[in-house]
Amino acid sequence: MFSSLVNIVKVIEEHLNPQEFLVGGAVVVVKDGQLIYERGFGNAELGSTKKAFTPDTMVCVMSIAKSFTAASLLTLVEEGLLDLNVPLVNYLPYFQTTDRRESDLITVKQLLSHTAGFGGDLGIGDLVAPNAADFAFYDQWIQMAGMPESLISKVRSREDITRLIREIALADSPGHSWNYCTDLFIVAADLFEKVSGQSWDDYMIKMFNRLNLNRTTINAEDVQKDENHAKYYSSMTEENAILLSPFPVNRIAAPMGFLYSTAKDLGKYLNHYMSDHPFLSSVLIEKMFEPVWEFDPYEGYALGWGTSIEMGYNVIEHGGSSQGVNAYLCMVPSEKLGVIVLSNHDRTPAKHICYGILRALLAK
Numbered sequence: 001m002f003s004s005l006v007n008i009v010k011v012i013e014e015h016l017n018p019q020e021f022l023v024g025g026a027v028v029v030v031k032d033g034q035l036i037y038e039r040g041f042g043n044a045e046l047g048s049t050k051k052a053f054t055p056d057t058m059v060c061v062m063s064i065a066k067s068f069t070a071a072s073l074l075t076l077v078e079e080g081l082l083d084l085n086v087p088l089v090n091y092l093p094y095f096q097t098t099d100r101r102e103s104d105l106i107t108v109k110q111l112l113s114h115t116a117g118f119g120g121d122l123g124i125g126d127l128v129a130p131n132a133a134d135f136a137f138y139d140q141w142i143q144m145a146g147m148p149e150s151l152i153s154k155v156r157s158r159e160d161i162t163r164l165i166r167e168i169a170l171a172d173s174p175g176h177s178w179n180y181c182t183d184l185f186i187v188a189a190d191l192f193e194k195v196s197g198q199s200w201d202d203y204m205i206k207m208f209n210r211l212n213l214n215r216t217t218i219n220a221e222d223v224q225k226d227e228n229h230a231k232y233y234s235s236m237t238e239e240n241a242i243l244l245s246p247f248p249v250n251r252i253a254a255p256m257g258f259l260y261s262t263a264k265d266l267g268k269y270l271n272h273y274m275s276d277h278p279f280l281s282s283v284l285i286e287k288m289f290e291p292v293w294e295f296d297p298y299e300g301y302a303l304g305w306g307t308s309i310e311m312g313y314n315v316i317e318h319g320g321s322s323q324g325v326n327a328y329l330c331m332v333p334s335e336k337l338g339v340i341v342l343s344n345h346d347r348t349p350a351k352h353i354c355y356g357i358l359r360a361l362l363a364k
Contacts, residue, residue, distance in 0.1 A: 005036060007364070008029070008031070008036055008037065008361070009036075009037060011360050011361060011364055012027075012029060012037050012357055012360070012361070014360070015356045015357050015360040016039075016353070016356075016357065017353075018041050018042070020348065020349055020352075020353055021041035021042045021053075021343055021345075021348055022042075022233075022235070022242065022345045022347055022348055023042055023043055023046065023053075023233045023242060023343070023344055023345035023348070024040070024041060024042035024043040024044050024052070024053030024057070024230065024343065024344050024345070025040070025041050025042060025053055025341065025342055025343030025344065025345075025348055025350075026038070026039065026040045026041065026053055026054060026055040026057060026262070026263035026340075026341075026342050026343075027039050027041070027055075027263065027339070027340065027341050027353070027357070028055055028263040028264055028266070028267040028339075028340045029267075029337075029338070029339050029340075029357065029361070030267040030268075030270055030271050030336075030337070030338045030340075031335075031336060031337050031338075032336045033271050033274070033275060033336065034271075035264065035267050035268075038055040038263065038264060038267075039055065040052055040053045040054035040055055040057065041053060044057045044059075044228070044229070044230040044231065044344060045230065045231045046231070046233065046242075046244075051228075053230060053343075053344065054228065055262060055263040055264045056215060056228055056262050056263075056264055057228050057229065057230050057262060057263075057342075058215055058217075058223050058226055058228060058229040058230065058260050058261065058262055059229070059230040059260065059261070059262070059325070059327070059342050059343075059344055060232070060248045060257075060258065060259070060260050060320075060322075060324075060325050061257075061259055061260065061261050061266070061320045061325070061327045061342065062248070062257040062258075062319075062320030062321055062322050062325050062327060063182065063256070063257045063318060063319060063320040063321070064257075064259070064261075064266070064318050064319070064320040064327055064329060065185075065254065065255065065256065065257050065258065065259035065320070066182075066185050066255075066256065066257070066304040066305075066318065067304040067305055067318055068204065068207070068255075068259060068304075069185045069188050069189055069192075069200075069255040069256070069304060070112050070185075070188070070288060070303045070304025070305070071207070071279075071280065071288070071304070072188075072189070072192050072200060072203055072204070072207070073108065073112065073188060073191065073192055074280055074284050074287075074288055074303070075280065076192065076195050076196055077284060078280060078281055078284055081195050081196065082108065082191075082195050083108070084107065084108045084109040084112075084287075084303075085107055085108070085109060086107060086108060087104055087105060087106060087107055088106050088107065088108055088111055088187075088191065089103070089104045089106075091108075091191055091194060091195055092162060092187075092190065092191055092194060094159075094162065094163055095162055095165065095187065096165070096166050097165055097166065097168050097169060097170050098166070098167070098168065098169040098170075099169065099170060102117065102170050102173060102174065103117075103165075103170065103174075105173075105174045105175075106174045107174070107175075108191070109292060109303070110174050110175055110292075111184050111187060111188055111191070112184075112185075112188060112292075112303040112304055113178075113292035113293060113301055113302065113303055114178055114179060114180050114181055114184070114293070114301055115174070115175055115176075115177070115178050115292055115293050115301075116170075116174050116181065116184060117170040117171060117172045117173055117174040117175070117176065117177065118168065118170060118171060118179055118181040118184065119170075119171030119172075119179055119181075120144075120171075120179045120180060120181060121144060121180065121181055121182050121183060122144060122145060122165075122168060122181065122182075122183040123140070123141035123142065123143070123144030123145035123146075123183075124145050124152060124155075124161055124164055124183050125161065125182060125183040125186050125250070125252075125253040125256050125257075126141045126250070126253065127141050127142065127145060127149075127152045128152065128155045128161070128250060128252050128253060129248075129249060129250035129253065129258075130249060130250070131246050131247070131249060132250075134246040135245075135246055135323050136234070136236050136237050136323055137323065146167075146168075147164070147167045151164060151167070152164070155252065157190075157252065158186050158187070158189050158190040158193070158200070158252060158255070159190050159193075159194075161183065161186050161187065161190070161252070162186075162187045162190045165183075165187070178293040178295070178301060182256045182257060183253075183256060184256075185255045185256040185257075185304075186252065186253055186255050186256050188255060189254075189255035200255060201218060201251075201254070204218055204254075205217075207279075210279065211268060211269060211272050211279060212268060213261065213265045213268060213269060214265070215261065215262045215264070215265050216259070216260065216261040216262070216265045216266075216269075217259075217260050217261075218251065218254040218258065218259050218260070219251075219260075220247065220248075220249040220251070220258070220260070223260045224247065229260075230344040231244065231247070231344065232244070232245040232246070232247065232248065232323070232324025232325060232344050232345075233245055233324060233344060233345045233346075234323050234324050234345070234346050235345070235346065235347045236323055236346055242345065245323050245324030245346075246323075246324070248322065248323075248324065248325065257320060257322070261342075262342070263340045263341075263342045266329055266340045266342070267338065267340055270329065270331045270338035270340070271336075271338070273285060273316075273331065273333065274331060274333050274336045274338065287303070288302060288303045288304070288305065289302050289303075289305060289307065289314075289316050289333070290302055290303075291307045297309075302316075304318070305317065305318055306318050306319075308330075310332075310355070310358065310359060310362065311359065311362050311363065313332045313334060313335065313362055314332065314333070314334065315330050315331070315332055315358070316330065316331050316332075316333065317329065317330035317331075317354075319350065319351055321346060321350075322346065323346055324344065324345070324346055325343070325344065325346060326343050326345065326346050326347070326348040326349070326350040327341065327342045327343060327350050328340075328341050328350040328351040328353070328354040329341070329354065330354055330355065330358055332358070332362065335362070337358070337361060337362075339354050339357045339358050339361075340354075341353045341354045341357075
């Protein structure tokens with residue numbers, strides 16, 4: 001694809017605009033199992049304690065966490081403990097919506113592909129954050145949840161969230177439509193715990209260690225103690241202002257989005273998927289990347305991953321965004337090529353940057 005590393009760097013730099021990182025961020029590119037490009041932009045923190053954002057800066061990656069959660073369940077499939085096509089209620093008998101007859105049909109595959117029939121995000125997962133009321137979307141989450149705050153205040157575990165879904169009505173029959181429902185990945189972690197008999201949190205630590213992701217964690221306290229971690233900035237409430245945003249912390253909802261990592265660690269993560277000896281069997285990775293729902297001939301959603309076709313290549317992707325966060329990563333397994341873009345500001349066009357680099361590299 002390229003004649004030299006110098007040529008790769010030149011192509012990448014030509015398609016990067018540092019001014020698009022309105023506060024800070026980092027870009028990493030991997031190819032054939034190697035990190036071939038890394039660069040930080042702007043600041044991890046503003047003000048008197050200003051510090052640079054580097055490829056090793058720890059930052060929340062929000063919904064990029066979903067692929068980690070999906071991978072945890074696929075390990076159970078590999079062990080013969082879980083069947084993706086079996087109704088979820090077979091494993092979690094307390095899982096139900098307001099229409100039990102319909103919700104009893106929801107399969108594990110539908111849970112992981114946003115095809116379970118829910119109308120969208122439920123708001124519950126975000127509301128259990130200890131600092132939820134500090135975020136601009138708090139009132140919107142309350143409205144989305146549509147249940148008394150007294151019920152949500154009693155949540156102490158992921159099983160509690162699974163049980164709260166009995167208050168939710170499906171918008172469609174399972175498998176008949178696609179609506180992104182972030183909260184269901186908390187249910188997925190509850191499923192992992194009940195089937196495996198082990199803590200999802202503990203398994204994640206083992207997974208990070210196994211993949212040598214030394215700067216990836218679900219422990220917000222560890223992140224805040226680290227010298228090289230990002231603070232978060234937002235322009236959601238005031239379009240022309242860059243304001244300090246609350247630190248995203250929500251251990252119960254870690255499976256849906258409260259995972260912290262670095263651009264370099266996520267480069268390693270993508271390389272593990274594209275390796276000749278991946279951390280899951282090749283058959284399961286193919287299943288993980290196979291679209292369950294297709295929006296059109298070019299884009300779809302698989303198991304914790306989005307899919308697209310760019311310039312004839314199959315691309316596996318996912319983003320993560322919320323107040324103070326905008327991140328994106330994508331990979332082309334056939335070329336063993338991956339691009340990671342992280343940032344600590346919600347108006348950073350991470351997807352645009354990611355695909356700009358990817359398209360430029362695929363064109364060479």
